[in-house]
Amino acid sequence: MPSKPPASSARGPEPARGPQEVSAWHPRVAGVVEVFHAHFTEHAYPMHVHDAWTLLIVDDGAVRYDLERRERGTPHDTVSLLPPHVPHNGQPATAHGFRKRVLYLDLPQLDETFIGAAVDAPDMADQLLRRRVGRLHTALEHPGDELEAESRLTLIEERLRDHLRPRLAVPVHRRDRGLAVELRELLDARVLSGVTLGEAAEVVHAHPAHLVRAFSGAFGIAPHQYLMARRVDRARRLLLDGHPAAQVATEVGFYDQAHLTRHFKRVVGVTPGRYARSR
Structure with a gap:
């Protein structure tokens, strides 16, 4: 097409x-x-x-x-x-x-x-x-x-x-913890660079939709949420060490400071600036 x-x-x-x-x-x-x-x-x-x-x-x-x-x-x-x-x-x-x-x-x-x-x-x-x-x-x-x-x-x-193509019977997918663990290890290894869903599916040899379901079912969090949480966790330590938010954003893998702020506030409840001032 x-x-x-x-x-x-x-x-x-x-x-x-x-x-x-x-x-x-x-x-x-x-x-x-x-x-x-x-x-x-x-x-x-x-x-x-x-x-x-x-x-x-x-x-x-x-x-x-x-x-x-x-x-x-x-x-x-x-x-x-x-x-x-x-x-x-x-x-x-x-x-x-x-x-x-x-x-x-x-x-x-x-x-x-x-x-x-x-x-x-x-x-x-x-x-x-x-x-x-x-x-x-x-x-x-x-x-x-x-x-x-x-x-x-x-x-x-x-x-x-x-x-568009209803199934006669919807199969029940069991939680594939081994597959979820493989994806978690891949995300841990690429916290800074990130990974696309297609790349992850090729690495662990799984269909993208199955991969998302397996990870969410095993850990109670979607793959993208896990990756962003890992980046926020790193950002917290750097902010408390006195690094400026704009520098922290790029160092931990976010697109820019606004990208960091959005996910940081979602996870932590306050902006990076306010968090840093709490020192």
Whole structure:
């Protein structure tokens, strides 16, 4: 499936007829072609297609759209997955418009064999899936959280496949502690440099989704949370030794000081500066 951004085909030449807010970017996460956030009050999309899968959640209002000549809708509690190369349009279904978050995905595990199922049932009332998609958007907004984003994306991909190809019986996966220990050792060895989920899966010879489940089941924490906690732990010692926060951030493996501050406060409850002053 082509991995080029869908921007050229996703939005036609018709301008918005009312206030609008738009932000879009290319994250450094394999499988995510584009992230697109928008608030439209009157804008109506003409019929168009994408080269990638469109994963859509609406945070306020609702969108009405046509897919394969059938009218669909996306209230705020659903997740919509629109397949590539299938024409669709879109317009506000409420008087105050809609606010949406979209991921354009090029996922190797979602090939053309899933398109028919997505056309038949594009809107999914799945609260767990919706929470996962929302948390993935949050991770994608912050440089340096690529491992977290990859972990969340692989679980989303797995759940999407379950919706598009329901299983007769869901197998019960036992906790593979040995696999979890291998991943923990790998994370411990790469606290500073980090590791992508794909690299970890190749090293320990496991499917990425299985790897995330095994680690979380064995230790009660996701792999990305474990890695960030290890970095925060190192940062605490350096801060108490009098090192400046900006220097500490790069020394322990964070993208920048803001990246350190976000995770430090999440773990410790205060900012690095306040923690350092507590000496």
